[in-house]
Amino acid sequence: MLKTLRVPEATVTRLSIYSRFLERLDRNGVTTVSSGEIAEGVGVSPAQVRKDLAYFGEFGTRGVGYNVKDLLKYTLKILGLDQEWSLAIVGAGNLGFALCTYRGFNVRGFHIAGVFDNDPTRIGKRIGHLEVQPLERFPEIVQSENIRIGVIAVPISAAQEVADLMVKNGLEAILNFAPVALNVPDHIEIRNVDLSVKLEILTFNLAFRAAQSL
Amino acid sequence: MLKTLRVPEATVTRLSIYSRFLERLDRNGVTTVSSGEIAEGVGVSPAQVRKDLAYFGEFGTRGVGYNVKDLLKYTLKILGLDQEWSLAIVGAGNLGFALCTYRGFNVRGFHIAGVFDNDPTRIGKRIGHLEVQPLERFPEIVQSENIRIGVIAVPISAAQEVADLMVKNGLEAILNFAPVALNVPDHIEIRNVDLSVKLEILTFNLAFRAAQSL
DNA sequence: TATGTTATGTGAATTTAATAACATGAGATC
DNA sequence: GATCTCATGTTATTAAATTCACATAACATA
Ligand SMILES: NC(=O)c1ccc[n+]([C@@H]2O[C@H](COP(=O)([O-])OP(=O)(O)OC[C@H]3O[C@@H](n4cnc5c(N)ncnc54)[C@H](O)[C@@H]3O)[C@@H](O)[C@H]2O)c1
Ligand SMILES: NC(=O)c1ccc[n+]([C@@H]2O[C@H](COP(=O)([O-])OP(=O)(O)OC[C@H]3O[C@@H](n4cnc5c(N)ncnc54)[C@H](O)[C@@H]3O)[C@@H](O)[C@H]2O)c1
Numbered sequence: 476m477l478k479t480l481r482v483p484e485a486t487v488t489r490l491s492i493y494s495r496f497l498e499r500l501d502r503n504g505v506t507t508v509s510s511g512e513i514a515e516g517v518g519v520s521p522a523q524v525r526k527d528l529a530y531f532g533e534f535g536t537r538g539v540g541y542n543v544k545d546l547l548k549y550t551l552k553i554l555g556l557d558q559e560w561s562l563a564i565v566g567a568g569n570l571g572f573a574l575c576t577y578r579g580f581n582v583r584g585f586h587i588a589g590v591f592d593n594d595p596t597r598i599g600k601r602i603g604h605l606e607v608q609p610l611e612r613f614p615e616i617v618q619s620e621n622i623r624i625g626v627i628a629v630p631i632s633a634a635q636e637v638a639d640l641m642v643k644n645g646l647e648a649i650l651n652f653a654p655v656a657l658n659v660p661d662h663i664e665i666r667n668v669d670l671s672v673k674l675e676i677l678t679f680n681l682a683f684r685a686a687q688s689l
Numbered sequence: 690m691l692k693t694l695r696v697p698e699a700t701v702t703r704l705s706i707y708s709r710f711l712e713r714l715d716r717n718g719v720t721t722v723s724s725g726e727i728a729e730g731v732g733v734s735p736a737q738v739r740k741d742l743a744y745f746g747e748f749g750t751r752g753v754g755y756n757v758k759d760l761l762k763y764t765l766k767i768l769g770l771d772q773e774w775s776l777a778i779v780g781a782g783n784l785g786f787a788l789c790t791y792r793g794f795n796v797r798g799f800h801i802a803g804v805f806d807n808d809p810t811r812i813g814k815r816i817g818h819l820e821v822q823p824l825e826r827f828p829e830i831v832q833s834e835n836i837r838i839g840v841i842a843v844p845i846s847a848a849q850e851v852a853d854l855m856v857k858n859g860l861e862a863i864l865n866f867a868p869v870a871l872n873v874p875d876h877i878e879i880r881n882v883d884l885s886v887k888l889e890i891l892t893f894n895l896a897f898r899a900a901q902s903l
Numbered sequence: 904t905a906t907g908t909t910a911t912g913t914g915a916a917t918t919t920a921a922t923a924a925c926a927t928g929a930g931a932t933c
Numbered sequence: 934g935a936t937c938t939c940a941t942g943t944t945a946t947t948a949a950a951t952t953c954a955c956a957t958a959a960c961a962t963a
Contacts, residue, residue, distance in 0.1 A: 483920065484890065491889040495868055499845075509940060521940090522922055529942060536869040537928045537941040554889045555896025569790050573783035579868070579870040579885060624891055648891040654709055654793070656732040664894045666887040671793060675705040675768045676698060677838055677862040680878045682769025697950065723910060735910090736952055743912060751911040793939045905963090912957080923946070932937075 486527045487554070492517050493524065494550035498582075500543050508538040551584075561588035561620050563646070565637045566628030567597050567607045570652055574628060575602040588620035589613075593633075610640070617644045627651040638665075700741045701768070706731050707738065708764035712796075714757050717823030721753040762818075775802035775834050777860070779851045781811050781821045784866055788842060789816040802834035803827075807847075824854070831858045841865040853881075 496516050500508055503601060528534055529608060534549050535541040551557055561579075564571050567590050574580075575590055592598055593610045600607045616622070625641040627634055633649040634653035641649055648664040651657055659665050710730045714722055724738040742748055748763050749755045765771055776794075778785050781804050788794070789804055806812055807824045814821045822830060832837070839855040841848050841863060848867035855863055862878040865871055873879050 485920075487890050487893050488886050490893075491696075491886045492883070494889075507747065511940080516870060520922070523923095525940090525942065526921080533942065535941050536930080537932060538939045540940065553893065553897060555892035556889065558896070560892055569787035573787045574884075576783050577884075580888070583885065583889070585888065624888070627890075648895055650888050650891060654706075656730060664891050666890055668884060668887050669706070670791075670882060671797065672702050672705045673882050674794075674799065674838070674864050674867075675708075675770065675797070675842075676701050676880055677878050678769035678774055679701050679704075679767065679862060681837065681862055682772070683767060699950075725910080734952070736954095737950095739910090739912065740951075747912070749911050750960085752909045752960055754910065907962080908960085910957105910959095913955090915953085915955105917952070918949100919951080920947105920949070922945105924945080925943085927942080928939105929941095930938090933935090 482530050486619050489517070489519060489527050490550055491554060493527070494547065494554060494556075495542055495583075497547040497550060497645070501547055505543050507540050508543050508546070510535075512540075521628055556584045559586050560624055561622045561625055562624050563587075563588050563589045563591065563613070563617060563620075563622045563641075564626040564628055565591045565610070565613070565641075566630075566633075566652075567592040567594075567600070567602065568628060571626075571628035572602055574626065586624050589616040613640060614644050617646065622646065624648045624650065625655075627653055629653060631655050681682055692803050696744050697724065700744055703731070703733060703737070703741050704764055707741070707766060707776065708770075709797075711757055711761040711764060715761055719757050721754050722757050722760070724749070726754075727754060770798045773798050774798050774838055775836045776838050776840055777801075777803045777805065777827070777831060777834075777836045777855075778840040778842055779805045779824070779827070780844075780847075780866075781806040781808075781814070781816065781857075782842060782844075785840075785842035786816055788820055798884050803830040825853060828858050831860065836860065838862045838864065842873075843867060845869050851890055 490549050493513055494507045496513060510521040514521040531553050562585055564574055564587060571590060575587055580587065587605060589608055590602060590605050591608050591610050591613055597607050598609045614689070623646060625646045627637050629637050631653045634651065634655050635657055638649060638651070638657045638659055642659055642663055649659065651665060651667045654669050654671070657665060707727055710727060711722070719820040724735040727738045745763070745767050748760050776799055777800060778788055785804060789801055794801065801819060803822055804819050805814060805822050805824050811821050812823045833857055837860060839860045841851050843851050845867050847872055848865065848869050852863060852865070852871045852873055856873055856877055863873065863879045865879060866884070868883050868885070871879060
């Protein structure tokens with residue numbers, strides 16, 4: 476089923492989006508879907524949808540389309556979401572709080588197994604069914620909860636040391652919300668989520684493109 | 690100064706990142722920087738940095754590098770950040786709250802001019818110096834505060850109607866945090882921020898690539 | 904004033920990704 | 934059971950983005 480080919484990261488990104496779209500279709504009782512409908516639903520071209528899926532196998536039926544439940548299962552499998560992933564979130568501030576309470580992660584099989592902070596006034600506070608832990612307990616909880624992925628939600632100034640802590644404790648992947656480039660060893664998967672870049676793309680388009688057409 | 694060329698969105702994205710890196714350098718008293726140092730600092734190649742800047746003009750001095758203050762000013766100008774932008778955030782939930790309190794927006798010249806919700810229990814609550822407004826006041830405040838950009842932080846189910854409301858009230862750009870593709874007229878600039886796609890890229894890399902190398 | 908050094912700016916080459924076009928095969932129809 | 938329809942899967946084409954390589958110009962030095 477799985478071809479061996481370098482898969483563009485853009486394809487993986489779209490796969491994640493297709494997958495959640497399929498989830499919605501499935502919840503709505505839709506049983507079959509075409510590449511055109513997926514394309515329409517997520518805002519890409521039908522050829523793109525088929526191309527993306529083709530990296531991983533043949534999931535459809537010619538002349539018919541895709542079985543929603545099956546394709547959903549396949550996309551989840553491809554994304555590694557046929558298993559549960561435990562997360563550690565470091566930084567129980569505003570963003571950390573929002574992330575902890577976000578139900579969308581749970582739906583996709585993510586389990587927030589620990590939230591950590593170094594501010595004594597925050598430690599011990601409850602966020603939903605979670606309790607904010609002191610940073611000191613990080614190693615122990617990573618171990619006991621089998622956590623492989625860390626989320627950084629601390630200020631820029633603390634991001635690198637938190638990343639170092641995560642690496643030291645054997646985490647394999649890091650999702651970083653602090654807007655800095657972090658130094659980690661090559662074997663660590665790291666991705667940044669930047670909440671303001673897209674906003675500045677908007678202002679660029681409003682301001683610069685407007686100026687250009689003067 | 691400004692060449693007329695289609696600028697790749699990836700270039701604008703990186704420009705936003707360079708710009709914030711330059712801000713850090715400037716705060717640290719650094720006066721001159723090379724494309725190599727910028728590249729190092731943000732995690733791209735030096736050629737990429739120069740190529741990106743070349744879309745907009747010549748900002749450096751050969752043999753020397755770039756003047757940090759000047760280049761910062763130019764990048765801000767290019768991104769449209771030489772002016773203040775008023776934002777309306779709709780959805781005063783966990784994410785909306787985090788966005789409202791995030792100081793990083795202010796630093797870059799964004800001014801949150803209104804936060805709106807339709808939940809009576811949330812309306813009137815204070816978030817920092819802001820007060821959550823009922824959706825009914827949206828048209829009036831958009832007008833009086835000269836708001837051109839809207840931020841959607843409501844659940845998926847309400848996102849399209851909020852987008853429609855924004856379009857109807859003359860907003861020109863939308864930043865959408867709900868993980869759905871929204872339908873808006875062509876003249877509206879819209880970008881989605883998806884907080885979980887990157888997480889699923891991580892699991893893909895951990896799970897799929899691991900499986901491939903078996 | 905000539906020379907050496909250094910990092911920019913840019914055109915060409917390469918790589919990568921997206922689009923288009925079409926052959927294929929599954930199912931429906933007659 | 935032959936034929937027709939339709940949407941997939943795939944190859945070919947086009948487009949886009951990135952990297953490379955080097956000529957260029959500013960500055961420092963002698
Ligand atoms: N809030 C937003 O909407 C938003 C938007 C864009 C980017 N970000 C980024 O996300 C990160 C978090 O933002 P926030 O708004 O939640 O900030 P915040 O100040 O509300 O929370 C940061 C938390 O990290 C904790 N912390 C600081 N140093 C620590 C350390 N060494 N170890 C453990 N915990 C530590 C603090 O005690 C605090 O609770 C920042 O890097 C910010 O730039 C946030
Ligand atoms: N919280 C996160 O970390 C996170 C992560 C990823 C994506 N998101 C997305 O961001 C969005 C907001 O998430 P959240 O966690 O803040 O949810 P939330 O439930 O905490 O907040 C949503 C808010 O929107 C308000 N609302 C609902 N319908 C509305 C309407 N028609 N008009 C105005 N307000 C309305 C609700 O009253 C509520 O206050 C969702 O689409 C979610 O999928 C959130």
